[in-house]
Amino acid sequence: MTRQDFRIVGQSVKRADVLEKVTGEGLYTGDYAPAGLLHGKIKRSEIAHARIVRIDASKALALPGVKAVLTHADVPRVLHYGSPHPRSASCTRDQYILDDKVRFWGEGVAAVAAISEEIADEALDLIEVEYEPLPAVCDIDAAQVPGAPLIHGVGPGGNLVIPPVHVERGNVEKGFAEADLILEGTFEGGRPVPTYMEPNVCIADWDGSNKLTFWTSTQSSFMVRGALAEVLGLPLNKVRVLVDHMGGGFGAKQDLFQHEFLCALLAKQTRRPVKMEFTRRETFVAGRSRHPFRLWLRQGFRKDGTLVARDMKLVFESGAYGSHSPGVTNVGTASATSLYACENVRLNGRAVYTNTPIAGAYRGYGVVQTYFAIDIQMDEAAERLGVDPAELKLKNAVRDGDIAPSGHPIIGDGLPACIREGITRFDWAAKRAQPREHPTNPAIRRGWGIGCEMHGSSAYPGIKEQGNATVKMNEDGSVTLLTGAAGLGTGAHTALAQIVAEELGVAFESVSVVHGDTDVVPWDIGAFASHTTYLVGSAAKMAAAKVRASVLRRGAERLQARVEDVDLVDGRVFLTANPEQGITVHEAMGPSRGIPAEHLIETASYMPTKSYSFAAHFVEVAVDTETGLVEVKHVLPVHDIGKVIHPIAAQGQIEGGIQQGIGHTLTEDYVIDRTNGRSLNAGLVDYKMPLSMDMPHIETVILEAAPDPGGPWGAKGVGEDPIIAIGPAIANAIHDAIGVRFHHYPITPEDVLKGLRAKEETTNAGL
Amino acid sequence: MTRQDFRIVGQSVKRADVLEKVTGEGLYTGDYAPAGLLHGKIKRSEIAHARIVRIDASKALALPGVKAVLTHADVPRVLHYGSPHPRSASCTRDQYILDDKVRFWGEGVAAVAAISEEIADEALDLIEVEYEPLPAVCDIDAAQVPGAPLIHGVGPGGNLVIPPVHVERGNVEKGFAEADLILEGTFEGGRPVPTYMEPNVCIADWDGSNKLTFWTSTQSSFMVRGALAEVLGLPLNKVRVLVDHMGGGFGAKQDLFQHEFLCALLAKQTRRPVKMEFTRRETFVAGRSRHPFRLWLRQGFRKDGTLVARDMKLVFESGAYGSHSPGVTNVGTASATSLYACENVRLNGRAVYTNTPIAGAYRGYGVVQTYFAIDIQMDEAAERLGVDPAELKLKNAVRDGDIAPSGHPIIGDGLPACIREGITRFDWAAKRAQPREHPTNPAIRRGWGIGCEMHGSSAYPGIKEQGNATVKMNEDGSVTLLTGAAGLGTGAHTALAQIVAEELGVAFESVSVVHGDTDVVPWDIGAFASHTTYLVGSAAKMAAAKVRASVLRRGAERLQARVEDVDLVDGRVFLTANPEQGITVHEAMGPSRGIPAEHLIETASYMPTKSYSFAAHFVEVAVDTETGLVEVKHVLPVHDIGKVIHPIAAQGQIEGGIQQGIGHTLTEDYVIDRTNGRSLNAGLVDYKMPLSMDMPHIETVILEAAPDPGGPWGAKGVGEDPIIAIGPAIANAIHDAIGVRFHHYPITPEDVLKGLRAKEETTNAGL
CATH class of the missing domain: 3.30.365.10 (Aldehyde oxidase/xanthine dehydrogenase, molybdopterin binding domain)
Known part of the structure; x- marks a missing residue:
C-alpha cells in the first residue's frame, strides 16, 4: 500500500x-460518413513547371452528380502555412491553395465535389487545362547553377529556400592542423516516403451557424484548426477539428497539404459534407518525403582516435515548396555539432527548391541524413586507425555536460552506456572475430556493424514548446x-x-x-x-x-x-x-x-528544456555476392530512453523504426525522372518496403541509463531514434562483410554488385 | 470602450x-443512427397490479430479425434510482429494471431488440405473459383506507411513499383565535402530463473496451451516467452520456424510466447499438405526470385583511412508484409557509402509492398545486372581507427579510413590485369596474382575476447544489x-x-x-x-x-x-x-x-444559497354560459426575475408557461379508470392541449425589481414561475365572471355548466 x-x-x-x-x-477518419456526404477529388498537373493559361471547368460542372468545381480563380489567394508556427523558422509559407502556376508534376490545379468518387474522377478528366510550359529544374545541381530558372522568385536568392545555416564552434583549421588522419567524403541519400497505412483523409462539414467541423488524420489538430481559420477567415471557435484513430503519420502528417483547404471550401460551397481521401498514389505524389541530400564531410582525428575537427557542407532538396525545409536544415546542420564530440566544427546547411514533389517532416527529421554520413566516416576512421569501430565511437561519444545541438548540456552518459551494453550483449568482439565467409554457402559473406545516434525529445530549438x-x-x-x-x-x-x-x-x-x-x-x-x-x-x-x-x-x-x-x-x-x-x-x-x-x-x-535519447545499433548482415542482395540477419538495438513507461510499446517503436530504416537503407526510394520531374514509382508495387518476412531477428535492449529530470519520472522520447542508427550500422556491416564502402542509400543489389566489381578491379589493378 | x-x-x-x-x-438524439443499429421496444402490462407467474419469450426469439429479448430473469435485480442524489430526500429508490410484479397498467415487463421497429413490435406480441392478478388500488382514498392492499410493502407504512412531512411555525390555534374570518376548503387537481415535442429516446453503444456510449434526451446527463454505471457495474469513466439538442423536458426528463437500462442491456447482449424511442402513447403511459392531489386548507384573517393562521393537509398521488414524490411533497408542503406571509402555519404533506402511472417532476414542482389552493382562498377572503383581491394579496405578499420556504430570507420586495406594476399596467381597477356582461353577446360573461406565485431558482433544499x-x-x-x-x-x-x-x-x-x-x-x-x-x-x-x-x-x-x-x-x-x-x-x-x-x-x-423569483398574473376570461367554454382573452404576467439576460428568451419562457398553465387549468387531464387503472386518453387526440390558436393576447412585463446577489449580475430563474400563477388567476377570473368558485383543475365546460346550474338552484332556493 x-x-x-x-x-x-x-x-x-x-x-x-x-x-x-x-x-x-x-473508427478512423475514413470510417465517418455524415448524411449527404459528397466526395472530393483533386486534378493534378502532368507537367513539372508551367503557367496555367486557361482552365475551363464547364464540362465537368455539366456532368450529372458534380456539385462543385474549384480552380485557382475560385479560392482565396492566400499563402497558407504548413506549420503551427508561422513566425518560427521551422516551416515556410510559400504555397497557395491553388495557384495559376504549377511547380511540380502532381500539384493540384482544380478540385471537384460529386455524389460519388467515380463521378468525381470522371469530372477531373473533363476539366480542360492549357499550360504554358516553363523550364523544369529537377535536381539540386540544376537548381544551384547560376542563372537557373527560378521556381519561386522570392526568398534569399536563387532557388534557396532560406539563407544558408552556418554553425561554427572552436577553430576548424587549428583542429585539422592537429589531426594525424583526415578523412573526406561525399554522401547522398534518396527520397524515402513515410508510407503510413492510412492515406491522408479529411471530411469537412459546415453547420447552420457557419461553424466548420473538420475530421482529419493529422498529427497536429490545432495547427489544422489555425490554418483553416486563417484561410477561411473564421475565429478559432468556429473551427472544430476532430481526430480519431490514426493509421500512422511518421511526421509527414504535421503538415498541411492542399486537400484540407479544398475540402473545406467545397463543403462550404455545396453546403454538404465533403470527404477527400488520398489514393495511395497521391500519398507519394502529393505527400511528403524525407529530404534527398548531398553531404560533404571532412573530419580530422588524432592517432589515439580523438576527433579534432569536422567540416560539413549539406544540401537538402526541398522539392517544389519549402514545407519543413527550414527546420530540417537547422536540425540537420546543428546535429553535426554532436553525437561524436568535437570541439572544432564548421557546418553549412542549405535547402534548395526543385520542380519535384515536396520533401517535409519524416521520422528522424534532418538527422537521418547527417548521422548516416558521420557514423560511416567514423567507421572508416577506425579502419584507417586500426582500432575497433565500437571502441572509437565509445571514445568519442558525447557525455554528460557536453553541449547538445540545442545548446543545452547533455544529461548523463546515455550514449556510452548504450555502446558498452551493446558490445557485451551482442558479443561484438567474438562475432567480429569470426570468418566473414558463410559456413555452408560460398556466395554469402557475413559482416557486423555498429551505428549510433542521438535525438531530442522535443522540437526545433526555435519553437517554444x-x-x-x-x-x-x-x-x-x-x-x-x-x-x-x-x-x-x-x-x-x-x-x-x-x-x-x-x-x-x-x-x-x-x-x-x-x-x-x-x-x-x-x-x-x-x-x-x-x-x-x-x-x-x-x-x-x-x-x-x-x-x-x-x-x-x-x-x-x-x-x-x-x-x-x-x-x-x-x-x-x-x-x-x-x-x-x-x-x-x-x-x-x-x-x-x-x-x-x-x-x-x-x-x-x-514548458520543457530539451532532452536527448541515445541508441547504438549492432547489426549482422549477409551479403549475397552473386545477386548483390543484402539480408539483415540480426539487430541488437540498445536505447537509452530514461524511465520506460510501457516496455512493449517502446519495443514496438524500436522494431518499427528499424523496419523503416532497413527500408530506406536498402530498398526504398521514390524516384523522380530528372529530365521532366515525373514520378516513376508512386505506388507500393514499384516502391519496395520491407515486409514482415524481410525483418531480421531483433533483440531490443532498453536502458534507463540517463533519465531526464524534465520527463515524467525521467522518461524521454523514443519515437524517432530507432530509424536513425540502423542505416549507418547496415552500411558499416556491409563494408565489414565485403570490404566495400557505400556513401549513399538505398544500397541496392545493383550497387553491391557494382561495388564488388569495382573492388575486384582495384584489387586486380593493384596486383 | x-x-x-x-x-x-x-x-x-x-x-x-x-x-x-x-x-x-x-441533431436530436433520435437523428443519430450508428451503423448496425437495432431497435428496442418494451412490452407493457395490461393489468394494473399482478404477479407474473410465467413469461415465455421463446416464440419472440424465434422470429427472424429478433436479436434479443430480456425479461425480469435476464436483468440485474437492483433498485435503480431516479435522482442524482440517492441519499437525498428528493427521490425514491423503489423500482427494479424489470420485476416479477406489475404495479401499473403500462409497466414494462419485457424488452426486445430487433432489426426493425416493425419486427420488434411483432415480437412483443409473441411474448407470452401469465399474470396472477392482485387487487388494484387506483385512487388516494382506496390507497389510504386501513387494510388497503400494499403496493410495495416497504416504507413508512401502508401505501405512504415517505413519512408525512410536517412543518409548523408559530401557534396556529392562537392565530385562528385572533381571526375575524376563517375560511376552509378542499382543493383537487388532475393529472397533466408534460407533453414535450420529443418523446423519450436513447441509443446505447458499447465499444470493444467495454465502454458504453449513451445518447439520450435527458435534463441530467450525469444522473444518467451515475445510474447506468451503478446498475451495469461500471466505473464512471466507462460510461459516456451524450445529449445533443432536446425537444423539451419540463422536469420529467430529470428522471430515469425503464428504457435506458433496457437499451444499454440489449446493446450489451447483442454487441450492436440499440435505439429505444417512446411512442407518444408511451410518453403518457410510461412517462411522468404532475402529481394529482387533494388539499384541505383553512386560513384565518383579521378584519383588516391580515393573514393570521394557515392549516393545510396535502395528499399527493404518486402512482406506482415514488419517483420525485419525496421532493414534490417537501417542496409542495414547505411552499405553503410563504407567498402570502403568515406567522402561524401548520402544514402536513404526504404522498401515497396507487396502481396508476407514475407522477414525477414537472415544471412548477409541488407548488402548482399548493399555490392554486392558497391563491384561490385568498380571493375568497377578499370577497368575504369586501376588499379588492389584488390589494389583499399585495398587503400579505412576502417581503424583503421574510423567511422563504427554504429557510433563507427573501431578498427584496419582488412580489409586491409585481402586484403593483400589474395593477397599473392592467388597469385593474378600471377593468373590474366594467360590467361582466359582454357588450354584444348575452351568453358571454367577462371576468378579471389575479394569481400570484414565487419559486426558487434552485432545487429542493436538502440538495447541495x-x-x-x-x-x-x-x-x-x-x-x-x-x-x-x-x-x-x-x-x-x-x-x-x-x-x-x-x-x-x-x-x-x-x-x-x-x-x-x-x-x-x-x-x-x-x-x-x-x-x-x-x-x-x-x-x-x-x-x-x-x-x-x-x-x-x-x-x-x-x-x-x-x-x-x-x-x-x-x-x-x-x-x-x-x-x-x-x-x-x-x-x-x-x-x-x-x-x-x-x-x-x-x-x-x-454553490449557491437560494433565490426566489416572483410573479403576478392578471387575466381576463370570457365564459360562455351556454356552452361552458372558458376563453382566456388576455394575460398580463408581471415577473421579477432579477437581471434579465435575454429578454426574448425570458418572454418565451413566460408565454410557454402560460400556455401549459392554461392547459392544466382548463383542458389537460390524463385520465385513469379508477376501477382498473387503465389509461383512457393516452394520446394527443383525446388529451387536449391548448394550441397556438387557443392562446390569449399576452402582454409580458419583466421587472428587475429584486436582483439576487447570488445570480450573475443579479439574475434569477424564470423557467417554472409562469406555469404557477396562471391557474388560480384563471379560476379567480371565472369566479369574477360568473360568481362560481372552482376548487379544482381542469375546470371543464361541463364543470362550468354544472356550477352555473348549482348556483342558479341555490339562488332560486334563496328566493
Missing part, C-alpha cells in the same frame, strides 16, 4: 485501444484525461493514461483518454519530435498531481489527519502509518457532498 | 442554435464554454454564452458552447429547478472572470502597466485612461509566445 514502487508505469499494460482496433470497431493536459476526476475516483496529443498508432494515449493512473493512485483501467477534439482539449503543439510522452506526459503528471493534492487534502480532512500523513493508492486515501484506516475517493469526493468540481478538474502546462 | 454598460447581457442576441434548428441541421463551468480561451481570443447543463430548448446555452462574452469582453459570436458530453464537461446536477442561468450562469461568470484576470495580467505586462489600469473589451486589452493604447488578446496570449494553456482554461464551481 505504499508508493515506493511503480504500480503501472513500467508495466506493459494492455493498450487502451487494443480491443477496438482488433475488432475493427475503432508547451505540453498541456487536463485531468478530470469523476466522483467515483475514475478519471478522464483530456489531451490534444494525437494517437498516431504508437500507444501514446496508453502511456499518458499510465502516467495519470500512477500519479493518482488509481487503476490503469480507471483512466480514459479524450483526445483529438479541439473544442474540448487544451491547446497542443502536435504529436511530433518524439515528445508526446516527454512533454505531454509531464503535463499530464502535473495535472494529475494537482488533482491528487486536492483529493489528499479532502481525504485528510475527512480522516482528521494532516495531509503529510495520508497517501492515495487504488482510489483510497489512508493514513500512511495505518493503512487500514482510510476512505475511498468516492466517499471523500462525491459531488453530492459538495466538493466543487473546480478542484477535480485541473489543467497543467509544461 | 468602458465597461459601464452591458454590451451583451440584457440584449436579445440571435440564439446560437437558431440556424441549425430552423434549417433542420441540428453545485454549478460548474469551464471556460477555455483560444489563442485568438475566441472562447469555448464547457457545461453540463442541458439545453432543453429554452436557449439556456445562449444565455450562458452571453454571460461569458460579457465577462470576457468579447463578442457574443466569439463564444461557443460545448455541452452534453459527460466525458469532457464538468459535473452538472442537471437542468431543472429553474436554476441553469442562476447556478451555472454564476459558475460561467466566475470561470470567465478567472480567464479574464489572466488576460488582463498578461496584457498589463505587455503594456507595461498595472493590472488596475487596464481593461478588456472586444478582445482588446487597453489602458483605461488611454484606450488607444492597447493590444489584442491574440497579441497578448498567443500560445506560440509561450502563454501556458493552464491560464486560459479555468473551471469554476458555485
Whole structure:
C-alpha cells in the first residue's frame, strides 16, 4: 500500500485501444460518413513547371452528380502555412491553395465535389487545362547553377529556400592542423516516403451557424484548426477539428497539404459534407518525403582516435515548396555539432527548391541524413586507425555536460552506456572475430556493424514548446484525461493514461483518454519530435498531481489527519502509518457532498528544456555476392530512453523504426525522372518496403541509463531514434562483410554488385 | 470602450442554435443512427397490479430479425434510482429494471431488440405473459383506507411513499383565535402530463473496451451516467452520456424510466447499438405526470385583511412508484409557509402509492398545486372581507427579510413590485369596474382575476447544489464554454454564452458552447429547478472572470502597466485612461509566445444559497354560459426575475408557461379508470392541449425589481414561475365572471355548466 514502487508505469499494460482496433470497431477518419456526404477529388498537373493559361471547368460542372468545381480563380489567394508556427523558422509559407502556376508534376490545379468518387474522377478528366510550359529544374545541381530558372522568385536568392545555416564552434583549421588522419567524403541519400497505412483523409462539414467541423488524420489538430481559420477567415471557435484513430503519420502528417483547404471550401460551397481521401498514389505524389541530400564531410582525428575537427557542407532538396525545409536544415546542420564530440566544427546547411514533389517532416527529421554520413566516416576512421569501430565511437561519444545541438548540456552518459551494453550483449568482439565467409554457402559473406545516434525529445530549438493536459476526476475516483496529443498508432494515449493512473493512485483501467477534439482539449503543439510522452506526459503528471493534492487534502480532512500523513493508492486515501484506516475517493469526493468540481478538474502546462535519447545499433548482415542482395540477419538495438513507461510499446517503436530504416537503407526510394520531374514509382508495387518476412531477428535492449529530470519520472522520447542508427550500422556491416564502402542509400543489389566489381578491379589493378 | 454598460447581457442576441434548428441541421438524439443499429421496444402490462407467474419469450426469439429479448430473469435485480442524489430526500429508490410484479397498467415487463421497429413490435406480441392478478388500488382514498392492499410493502407504512412531512411555525390555534374570518376548503387537481415535442429516446453503444456510449434526451446527463454505471457495474469513466439538442423536458426528463437500462442491456447482449424511442402513447403511459392531489386548507384573517393562521393537509398521488414524490411533497408542503406571509402555519404533506402511472417532476414542482389552493382562498377572503383581491394579496405578499420556504430570507420586495406594476399596467381597477356582461353577446360573461406565485431558482433544499463551468480561451481570443447543463430548448446555452462574452469582453459570436458530453464537461446536477442561468450562469461568470484576470495580467505586462489600469473589451486589452493604447488578446496570449494553456482554461464551481423569483398574473376570461367554454382573452404576467439576460428568451419562457398553465387549468387531464387503472386518453387526440390558436393576447412585463446577489449580475430563474400563477388567476377570473368558485383543475365546460346550474338552484332556493 505504499508508493515506493511503480504500480503501472513500467508495466506493459494492455493498450487502451487494443480491443477496438482488433475488432475493427475503432473508427478512423475514413470510417465517418455524415448524411449527404459528397466526395472530393483533386486534378493534378502532368507537367513539372508551367503557367496555367486557361482552365475551363464547364464540362465537368455539366456532368450529372458534380456539385462543385474549384480552380485557382475560385479560392482565396492566400499563402497558407504548413506549420503551427508561422513566425518560427521551422516551416515556410510559400504555397497557395491553388495557384495559376504549377511547380511540380502532381500539384493540384482544380478540385471537384460529386455524389460519388467515380463521378468525381470522371469530372477531373473533363476539366480542360492549357499550360504554358516553363523550364523544369529537377535536381539540386540544376537548381544551384547560376542563372537557373527560378521556381519561386522570392526568398534569399536563387532557388534557396532560406539563407544558408552556418554553425561554427572552436577553430576548424587549428583542429585539422592537429589531426594525424583526415578523412573526406561525399554522401547522398534518396527520397524515402513515410508510407503510413492510412492515406491522408479529411471530411469537412459546415453547420447552420457557419461553424466548420473538420475530421482529419493529422498529427497536429490545432495547427489544422489555425490554418483553416486563417484561410477561411473564421475565429478559432468556429473551427472544430476532430481526430480519431490514426493509421500512422511518421511526421509527414504535421503538415498541411492542399486537400484540407479544398475540402473545406467545397463543403462550404455545396453546403454538404465533403470527404477527400488520398489514393495511395497521391500519398507519394502529393505527400511528403524525407529530404534527398548531398553531404560533404571532412573530419580530422588524432592517432589515439580523438576527433579534432569536422567540416560539413549539406544540401537538402526541398522539392517544389519549402514545407519543413527550414527546420530540417537547422536540425540537420546543428546535429553535426554532436553525437561524436568535437570541439572544432564548421557546418553549412542549405535547402534548395526543385520542380519535384515536396520533401517535409519524416521520422528522424534532418538527422537521418547527417548521422548516416558521420557514423560511416567514423567507421572508416577506425579502419584507417586500426582500432575497433565500437571502441572509437565509445571514445568519442558525447557525455554528460557536453553541449547538445540545442545548446543545452547533455544529461548523463546515455550514449556510452548504450555502446558498452551493446558490445557485451551482442558479443561484438567474438562475432567480429569470426570468418566473414558463410559456413555452408560460398556466395554469402557475413559482416557486423555498429551505428549510433542521438535525438531530442522535443522540437526545433526555435519553437517554444508547451505540453498541456487536463485531468478530470469523476466522483467515483475514475478519471478522464483530456489531451490534444494525437494517437498516431504508437500507444501514446496508453502511456499518458499510465502516467495519470500512477500519479493518482488509481487503476490503469480507471483512466480514459479524450483526445483529438479541439473544442474540448487544451491547446497542443502536435504529436511530433518524439515528445508526446516527454512533454505531454509531464503535463499530464502535473495535472494529475494537482488533482491528487486536492483529493489528499479532502481525504485528510475527512480522516482528521494532516495531509503529510495520508497517501492515495487504488482510489483510497489512508493514513500512511495505518493503512487500514482510510476512505475511498468516492466517499471523500462525491459531488453530492459538495466538493466543487473546480478542484477535480485541473489543467497543467509544461514548458520543457530539451532532452536527448541515445541508441547504438549492432547489426549482422549477409551479403549475397552473386545477386548483390543484402539480408539483415540480426539487430541488437540498445536505447537509452530514461524511465520506460510501457516496455512493449517502446519495443514496438524500436522494431518499427528499424523496419523503416532497413527500408530506406536498402530498398526504398521514390524516384523522380530528372529530365521532366515525373514520378516513376508512386505506388507500393514499384516502391519496395520491407515486409514482415524481410525483418531480421531483433533483440531490443532498453536502458534507463540517463533519465531526464524534465520527463515524467525521467522518461524521454523514443519515437524517432530507432530509424536513425540502423542505416549507418547496415552500411558499416556491409563494408565489414565485403570490404566495400557505400556513401549513399538505398544500397541496392545493383550497387553491391557494382561495388564488388569495382573492388575486384582495384584489387586486380593493384596486383 | 468602458465597461459601464452591458454590451451583451440584457440584449436579445440571435440564439446560437437558431440556424441549425430552423434549417433542420441540428441533431436530436433520435437523428443519430450508428451503423448496425437495432431497435428496442418494451412490452407493457395490461393489468394494473399482478404477479407474473410465467413469461415465455421463446416464440419472440424465434422470429427472424429478433436479436434479443430480456425479461425480469435476464436483468440485474437492483433498485435503480431516479435522482442524482440517492441519499437525498428528493427521490425514491423503489423500482427494479424489470420485476416479477406489475404495479401499473403500462409497466414494462419485457424488452426486445430487433432489426426493425416493425419486427420488434411483432415480437412483443409473441411474448407470452401469465399474470396472477392482485387487487388494484387506483385512487388516494382506496390507497389510504386501513387494510388497503400494499403496493410495495416497504416504507413508512401502508401505501405512504415517505413519512408525512410536517412543518409548523408559530401557534396556529392562537392565530385562528385572533381571526375575524376563517375560511376552509378542499382543493383537487388532475393529472397533466408534460407533453414535450420529443418523446423519450436513447441509443446505447458499447465499444470493444467495454465502454458504453449513451445518447439520450435527458435534463441530467450525469444522473444518467451515475445510474447506468451503478446498475451495469461500471466505473464512471466507462460510461459516456451524450445529449445533443432536446425537444423539451419540463422536469420529467430529470428522471430515469425503464428504457435506458433496457437499451444499454440489449446493446450489451447483442454487441450492436440499440435505439429505444417512446411512442407518444408511451410518453403518457410510461412517462411522468404532475402529481394529482387533494388539499384541505383553512386560513384565518383579521378584519383588516391580515393573514393570521394557515392549516393545510396535502395528499399527493404518486402512482406506482415514488419517483420525485419525496421532493414534490417537501417542496409542495414547505411552499405553503410563504407567498402570502403568515406567522402561524401548520402544514402536513404526504404522498401515497396507487396502481396508476407514475407522477414525477414537472415544471412548477409541488407548488402548482399548493399555490392554486392558497391563491384561490385568498380571493375568497377578499370577497368575504369586501376588499379588492389584488390589494389583499399585495398587503400579505412576502417581503424583503421574510423567511422563504427554504429557510433563507427573501431578498427584496419582488412580489409586491409585481402586484403593483400589474395593477397599473392592467388597469385593474378600471377593468373590474366594467360590467361582466359582454357588450354584444348575452351568453358571454367577462371576468378579471389575479394569481400570484414565487419559486426558487434552485432545487429542493436538502440538495447541495453545485454549478460548474469551464471556460477555455483560444489563442485568438475566441472562447469555448464547457457545461453540463442541458439545453432543453429554452436557449439556456445562449444565455450562458452571453454571460461569458460579457465577462470576457468579447463578442457574443466569439463564444461557443460545448455541452452534453459527460466525458469532457464538468459535473452538472442537471437542468431543472429553474436554476441553469442562476447556478451555472454564476459558475460561467466566475470561470470567465478567472480567464479574464489572466488576460488582463498578461496584457498589463505587455503594456507595461498595472493590472488596475487596464481593461478588456472586444478582445482588446487597453489602458483605461488611454484606450488607444492597447493590444489584442491574440497579441497578448498567443500560445506560440509561450502563454501556458493552464491560464486560459479555468473551471469554476458555485454553490449557491437560494433565490426566489416572483410573479403576478392578471387575466381576463370570457365564459360562455351556454356552452361552458372558458376563453382566456388576455394575460398580463408581471415577473421579477432579477437581471434579465435575454429578454426574448425570458418572454418565451413566460408565454410557454402560460400556455401549459392554461392547459392544466382548463383542458389537460390524463385520465385513469379508477376501477382498473387503465389509461383512457393516452394520446394527443383525446388529451387536449391548448394550441397556438387557443392562446390569449399576452402582454409580458419583466421587472428587475429584486436582483439576487447570488445570480450573475443579479439574475434569477424564470423557467417554472409562469406555469404557477396562471391557474388560480384563471379560476379567480371565472369566479369574477360568473360568481362560481372552482376548487379544482381542469375546470371543464361541463364543470362550468354544472356550477352555473348549482348556483342558479341555490339562488332560486334563496328566493
